[in-house]
Every structure is written in C-alpha cells, then in structure tokens.
Amino acid sequence: MLDRFDVLLADLDGTLYRGPVVVPGAAEAVEAAGKRGVRTWYVTNNASRTPQDVAAHLVELGFPATAAEVVTSSQAAARLLAEQLPAGSTVLVVGTEALVGEVEAVGLATTREAEGAVAVVQGHSPDTGWRILAEATVALRAGAVWVACNLDPTLPTERGPLPGNGSMVSVLRIASGREPQVAGKPGPALLDVAARQAGASAPLMIGDRLDTDIEGGRAAGMATLLVLTGVSDAVEVLSAPPERRPDYIGADMNALDADPDDLAPGARAGWEVTVADRGELRLSGSGDALDALRALCGAHWAAGGGPARVTSGGGDADRAIRDLGLGGGEIGSATVGAAPRPSGADR
Known part of the structure; x- marks a missing residue:
C-alpha cells in the first residue's frame, strides 16, 4: 500500500x-x-x-x-466561506471559539448576532442554545450563506451517543427552511x-x-x-x-x-461465493474470515448489492460468518442490512 x-x-x-x-x-x-x-x-x-x-x-x-x-472541518468551512465572500464580511458563528479563530484567520469578521451577518457557519459546541440558534435563523431567513462544518447526528461520549452538530443543523433546517453547504465528510x-x-x-x-x-x-x-x-x-x-x-x-x-490487491473486494483463494438469487449468498471453503468478507462483497456488489442473506456451506464458512458477525438467529445465516445502523459520531 x-x-x-x-x-x-x-x-x-x-x-x-x-x-x-x-x-x-x-x-x-x-x-x-x-x-x-x-x-x-x-x-x-x-x-x-x-x-x-x-x-x-x-x-x-x-x-x-x-x-x-x-x-479540521472548521478550517474547511472557513475556506468555503472565504471563497464566496468578500474579505472582511461578517459571519455569524454557531460554535466554539476555535471555529471563530478559523473564520477570522481567512480574513472574515465574526459575530454572535444576526444584524449585519451575511453568512452563518455552524459547528459543534456543547454550549449551543436557543438564543444563538434564533440569531442564526434570523440571518438565514434574510438570505445569509450557510455552511455547516459537518452533519454528524451524534457524537460519542462516556454516557453513550449524544447530540452532535447534525442534530443542531436539523433545528436550523426546520426553522429556516434552508439547506446548508457541508464542509466536512x-x-x-x-x-x-x-x-x-x-x-x-x-x-x-x-x-x-x-x-x-x-x-x-x-x-x-x-x-x-x-x-x-x-x-x-x-x-x-x-x-x-x-x-x-x-x-x-x-x-x-x-x-x-499488505499488497493492495489482497485488500480489494473480489474473489479470494479458498473461498467460493454462490449467488443463488439477488441478495441470497452462500459461502463455502476455508481461509481468513476477512478474505471471506472481501469475497462476499465482490460477488454481492457485482450482482447489484443491497440487503443480503448469507448462508454457510459448512466447515470454515460457519466460523467465518460468526467471526464477521453475519450470523443471525440461525448459525451461518444473517439478514445483512436489516440490523440497526450504528449511531453517528463527530469525527
């Protein structure tokens, strides 16, 4: 690699x-x-x-x-704003002082009030509250450019997933009827x-x-x-x-x-994947479990992808399916894609 x-x-x-x-x-x-x-x-x-x-x-x-x-996404957001606004333009910041610093570093002015703001930039802050969201709503309804640092709905904490920037963006979406440009992944x-x-x-x-x-x-x-x-x-x-x-x-x-070819989804020595019908996969053979996943992905994606049901041909396939977490109620089978999606995270 x-x-x-x-x-x-x-x-x-x-x-x-x-x-x-x-x-x-x-x-x-x-x-x-x-x-x-x-x-x-x-x-x-x-x-x-x-x-x-x-x-x-x-x-x-x-x-x-x-x-x-x-x-960081704050740097990317600041650059997006600088590409669209004249130098010295005023940007309403919904976020931390770190975000304020990045916006000012590209030659733009910052504020926490709607008056005079020609743009809104929004990043995560644990202190975001109603008042700043209200100011941002006023600015957006007046036509301000809107850049969100990211749309991650949650962020990980020791107490579990808690509201991330995407959750706060949703508040402004509803209140303003607008959609933001997104700087982050x-x-x-x-x-x-x-x-x-x-x-x-x-x-x-x-x-x-x-x-x-x-x-x-x-x-x-x-x-x-x-x-x-x-x-x-x-x-x-x-x-x-x-x-x-x-x-x-x-x-x-x-x-x-590793060799890149060994990491790419596709056929793998020792494993055989049979596509019985769209979404119906049968794994047989032996070898590394991760190679089994690469083989399954290669075959399933080539057949159109989507939710899949994986069954085992026995032997090492049972072990590989268990190791990969693809086993559902029956050993060696799973309804892939039907499981709840993991919570998002600010990254």
Whole structure:
C-alpha cells in the first residue's frame, strides 16, 4: 500500500484511537509509513478543537503529529466561506471559539448576532442554545450563506451517543427552511483541503465509517481504505450502496503493510461465493474470515448489492460468518442490512 500512495489522510476516532485509548498498532503503522516517506495528515469532522489541540492529543497518544498536519472541518468551512465572500464580511458563528479563530484567520469578521451577518457557519459546541440558534435563523431567513462544518447526528461520549452538530443543523433546517453547504465528510471539501495542503498526488483516505470517511473519500475522487476498528462492521460493508463501498478493506492500520490487491473486494483463494438469487449468498471453503468478507462483497456488489442473506456451506464458512458477525438467529445465516445502523459520531 505504501508503494501506491504518497499521503495518508487518516480519520481519528475509531481509526487511530478510541477516546483516550490508541487502536493497537495504529501509532506504529503511522510512524513506519513516515519512515517510508509516506506522510500522514489527520482529518477530522470535529470543529470544536483547534489543530494545535488535536495535534497535542495525538502526540500524547504516540503519533508523530504537528498542528500543520491536522485539518479540521472548521478550517474547511472557513475556506468555503472565504471563497464566496468578500474579505472582511461578517459571519455569524454557531460554535466554539476555535471555529471563530478559523473564520477570522481567512480574513472574515465574526459575530454572535444576526444584524449585519451575511453568512452563518455552524459547528459543534456543547454550549449551543436557543438564543444563538434564533440569531442564526434570523440571518438565514434574510438570505445569509450557510455552511455547516459537518452533519454528524451524534457524537460519542462516556454516557453513550449524544447530540452532535447534525442534530443542531436539523433545528436550523426546520426553522429556516434552508439547506446548508457541508464542509466536512462526507462532502469532499475537507479532504480536498487536506490533499492540497499535503501536496498529495496519490492520497489514500483511511477511516472506520462508511457514511463519512469512505463516502467522503469517494466524493473527493480518492482511493479509500476501511479499517474495521470503529463504527462500520461487516454487516454494513456488505450491504453498502455504491457511494460507500471502499476500495480496500483491512482489519486495522497494519493493512498498510499488505499488497493492495489482497485488500480489494473480489474473489479470494479458498473461498467460493454462490449467488443463488439477488441478495441470497452462500459461502463455502476455508481461509481468513476477512478474505471471506472481501469475497462476499465482490460477488454481492457485482450482482447489484443491497440487503443480503448469507448462508454457510459448512466447515470454515460457519466460523467465518460468526467471526464477521453475519450470523443471525440461525448459525451461518444473517439478514445483512436489516440490523440497526450504528449511531453517528463527530469525527
């Protein structure tokens, strides 16, 4: 993989770490890539922290990171605004002081009131309340440009998923009757900014979520690697629509040591997938469970994709289906795509 790509664009939570805990092997994989001349840039939908704060957290966890290598959705949002507004224009900020700083850094003025605001930028803040949402509603109804840092409906906490920026965006959608431009994943703006800043000619987007990381990478025209260390699992991958299908599937960041062809969905030695009917798959053979998933995806996607039912031909197929979490009420079978989708997260 490191021979094929010159810059890694890595998601954070779920890909490199889980809250305060590093994903095993992730820091070592990033460091090894750097020694091979393949730099890592860190991309996050979280607009509540500065690049300096994000870099400090990464360094604390053992990653070789600088603030210059961190690109947040607040930076992408500020750039989107700067491309559309004259210098010095006033932007109403719904979000933290970190977002205020990014907007002012591109030559725009900021406010917390509707009067005089020609644009609204919205990012996550735990202190967002009715008054600032009311001011934003007034500005939007008056025709202000609206940029949302991301649409993630929830963010992970020690108490479970709680409202994220997308939930607050929904409030303004209803109140204003408007739709925002989106700076973060799955929109391409965040990844486009990161690739330009990194000077990448062949970037690889790496993430744990199909609906943000993989869809965002595909929207930006980049190759994508899904790692199964966070939100999206085998059930979701198999039933993914075309815009969310990864180019490569790996267990974790150690996949960077593998041959790209070995990670791509498609036929795999030792495994046979029979498509009995659309959505009806039968797995037989033996080998690595993740290779079984790649084989299932290749066959199912070629047949049209969508929800699938996987049955076992016995032997290692039973084990692979269990290991992948594709087993439902009966051992060796599952209705893939019918399971509840995982909660979203600000990333």
